[in-house]
Amino acid sequence: MRSILYFKVIALALFTFLTGAVAAQTLYKANWVDPTSNITINADLSITRAVGASTYNGGAVGDNILPAGQNGFVQVTYVASTSNRFFMALNILEEGVSYTSSQYAIQIDGAQARVFQYDVGAIATTTAAAGDVFKIERVGTSVTFYKNADVLITLNGIQSQFSLRPEAILRSGTMPPVYCSFDRKVLAKPTIQLPTYTNNNGVIAITPEGGQAPFTYSWTPIELQPTSSISGKPRGIYSVTVTDAVGREGTATYELGYEMAWKNLVNTQINANNTLQAVTGTDSWEAGAAAANVLPANTNGWVEFIMPELTKTAFAIGLATMDRGTTYTPFPYSIYVHPLGYVKVFENNVDRGSLTSVVKGDRFRITRNGTSIIYSRNDIPFRTVTNVTASPEYFVDVAIHAPAGPLPLVTASFPPKLTLGATLVPVNDNNTGGSVTVNVKGALGTPKFLWTTGETSATLSNKGQGTYTVTVTDDLGQTATKTFYLGYAAQWTNRINLRVNENATVTKTLSNVSAWDTGALSANRLLAGENGDVSFTVDRVSPSDVFMVGLTSYNIDAAYNSMDYCFYFLNDGTVSVREKAANPGISLLHQEDNIYRIERKDLYVRYYVNEQILRTVTLADNNKELYADVSIKAASAPRVLTSFNYVPRTLYAVKNGNWTGPDVWSLSEGGTSSGITPVYGDNVRIKGYAVAITGEVECKSIQIIAPSTNTNLTVDGAAAVLTVKEHVKVKGEDNQEPVSAFLVKNLAKFKVQ
Structure with missing residues (x-):
């Protein structure tokens, strides 16, 4: 618990303070950056805003940085004026110009002074007279607010492992120059353009923040005529040292990797520079995206991003095995960026600890190296998970706490993987009118199509029931081949607590998610002695759907235990086989756009996933009439197609x-x-x-x-x-x-x- 202490400094200390008996300390003016458009930064680094404004929504932040764990202070000298209304703050990074998000702040309101912490106001108050010096100082795990040598209040038990910087927030009038015990830090603010598939057009452009112009630049690999930017670069590692006019240096290393091929956008837009931004206005985890970039199983690789300017946003970037929506909780390995400017590591929703002292420009990376997962900042590991025996295929996943953005540019050592999905239109009763439109994910450049039927476009039209195979090639030379099944839409009958949606998916009409009390049987019938199949595609795993789809003899039971042969989907992405409730012990993890199919052919029933046989059952005979069947425990089930139509009776x-x-x-x-x-x-x-x-x-x-x-x-x-x-x-x-x-x-x- 944080305690609050009120006390007066003894006279000897006051005398020492006033006479300067202790060694003088060098002070540095706060150098203001990122100003709002409604203020003016004057030549002496005071800040002015026109009188008449009604809210504290003007200001700037300083690029002077008090490093984590170090002691230091900011101070301002009061100038008498009833129009001067401002906050001087010491804050974690920048979060806009709202005093309610400032960690430690002193408000000057005419002749009144008040202490704020976040939106908790007036935890200490005093008057202000010309020449009064107001100071906020961090020493160890305490922050003390002063008026001259008088302590206004001390906050104990605060977190000292944050880097802090000065902040100015104005309503009206002029805020005098703010002085800091810590100097500006030379930060290299990069603008990066990642190489495309041609691998010869990468760009890194540096904008120095902090320091004193002019600046010089030194690049590795060496540039013959070094400037603030390099261009025409392939993927690789590039380092720069920026030196200001008085010899202060800032060094940064960047690695140009593959750009993200974003997909599965939920309440999210892709900006022109390939960053992401939430487009919903609600304050919740309901925005996100995944990348088609795939780290193959048993392969080393990394994903990274550079810490941006924070704008009161939270997001998580990590490695995942399946896309399960807009929350970070399923990510096996992720870095969560908190709005207050620190990061946390989350692994399958387990908080593995925080890393503080984060500043804009820090480079964060998650690496798989053999049997280890390594989290690093600026190439220095801060968490390592060892003896990781599983080495599955991973992709890059992003969760955004909306409203938020833009997020940082994300890059990885591994390219997009070319994968294929499709939008299918079932055939009609005359066995015509079916179509397949291929959805290409992860293509570099312009994809090219070649169907086994000879067509070369993304869409096949007016086709009958049957199988159709396409090969897609991108400009990098990646190829992907997939077979799609056109059939008749399952016409659901004997519906129990079930609604058929316009897109032919089906939804449970009851609110409970604990009982198998919803189902239907198809009017489509696979006649005795005939061959045929049911098939369906699942794009992404829904966090709410639990269902079974199968091929079965006639029944009017909503429960799954009456199904002869079926796939069982859980909302964690696990897919297994059930046969009249019996579990033959076969399961797998769903992969995006998988096609699931159950076929009766002669005396065999076979389960397929993307044309790979998962299980074969031998039949004594094939004289049963079979139907498509669906049973739902929670939410919805996908559209089902059959190779067989209904036969009128x-x-x-x-x-x-x-x-x-x-x-x-x-x-x-x-x-x-x-x-x-x-x-x-x-x-x-x-x-x-x-x-x-x-x-x-x-x-x-x-x-x-x-x-x-x-x-x-x-x-x-x-x-x-x-x-x-x-x-x-x-x-x-x-x-x-x-x-x-x-x-x-x-x-x-x-x-x-």
């Missing part, structure tokens, strides 16, 4: 009851119950029985023959929806009185497609 009502009752229907007029219900594509015949619809159902056609008042089809209630693909025919038969053969009532809906 005719079902006859043989009993009074609900449409979804399997004992109501027979495959022959007057026959026994078949155990199935009418679905999309089926023809329905009702004669002599009463059938009720209370939920969503669909079919191809309906014929109602009413020989008496006992025959009717009733669609009843707000939840009831009947969709008929073709026609509804109602016919009486020797009726002696009116018959209500087809009723839609109580807010029910009837749709004819």
Whole structure:
């Protein structure tokens, strides 16, 4: 707990302070940089803002830097004026010009002086008279606020491992020059352009901050006529030493690596210089992006960024195995930049500690080297994880606490990996009209396409059911080949707590995420003795989706344990196989744009991931009729395509009851119950029985023959929806009185497609 002490310095100390009996200390004027547009920095380094402003939103920061762990102070001499309204602050880096984000500040408001810490105001107050010296001093783990030699307040137990700098925040009037016990630091502020795939156009341009002009530059490798910039450079390491007019030096090393091929942008935009910026205004972790740059398994490599000017933003940059949204918590290895100007290391949401004393221009890197993961700042390690036995494929991932940006430029030792996804349009009932549009990720330059069917564009149009293979080549010579499956959209029937969305994905309508109580069966049927498959693509793992998709015999159960063969997806990216709830012990981690397929071919059922066989099951026979099936525990499941369409059947009502009752229907007029219900594509015949619809159902056609008042089809209630693909025919038969053969009532809906 921080304690607050109030006391007066004894007279001897005051005498010493006033007479200068102690050795004089060299003071340096605060050199103001990054000014707002509404102030004027005068020749004597005082700052002026026009009288009449109503808020403290003008100012600048100094490039004088008090290094972490060192003692030092800033001070200003009061000049009497009722219009002078400003804050002098000692702060971590810069966060704009709001005093509420300043660590330690003294407010001058006319003849009043107040001490602030962040937005906690007036923790000490006093008056101000001409010539009074106000000072903020850090000594060890204490910060003391002075008026002349009088202590206004002392804050104990503060964090001393931060670098601090002066800050000026003005409302009106003139802030006199601020003096510091610490000098300006020569910082090399770089503007970097990373080489493209041609590897001959990298640029590093240095803008010195701090120091006294003119500046000289010395580069390694040696430049014959060294200036503040180098250009036309390939990937590699470049160092610069900047020397000012009085001999102060600043040295920095940069490595030009591969630029990021950003993808999967969520509430984020890519700026012209390939940096990222959140475009949402809410204060939460809901922005981010991933890179197509991939560090191959069992390969050494690094990712790095240079600490930017902080603008009250938080972000995390790390290595990840899968893109799971906009939070840093799943990153195996990441550097989290806090708005207060320090960094933390997070590994799978475990806080591994902080690194303070961070300043603008520091270069941070995460490196995999053999069995070690190394975190470094300016090439000096500050955390090493050893004996890391797993060496998977990693990509660069970014999470942004919005609103934020721009983020720093990110570079890596590894290039983008060319990968392929696709947008598919299913075939129609006539087995035409299907299309495949390839989504290329990680291409350097302009990708070129070659389909096995001969086309050379990114899109295939008006295709029928089948497989289509494309090879894509980029300007770096990378190639990627992938096979896509065009089929019929699964027409979901027997829906239980399930909604079919416009894009043919399906969503659970219940709020619980703990029960397998949502599902549906397809009207599409793979007939006995025939070969066929179901397939689906998952782009990125959703942090909320838990579902199963499979190929199964007929059932009306929402739970997954009735599925014969299925893929089981968890929201952590784990994919496994289930067969009537049995676990054969096969699992993998999902990779972006994987295509999952289950095929029955002759006497075998095979599971495929991107055409690689994952499992084979031998059948005793293939005389079962199979369907696509989906079961959802939480959120949603993807669109499913089938190689087989629905085959129309005719079902006859043989009993009074609900449409979804399997004992109501027979495959022959007057026959026994078949155990199935009418679905999309089926023809329905009702004669002599009463059938009720209370939920969503669909079919191809309906014929109602009413020989008496006992025959009717009733669609009843707000939840009831009947969709008929073709026609509804109602016919009486020797009726002696009116018959209500087809009723839609109580807010029910009837749709004819």
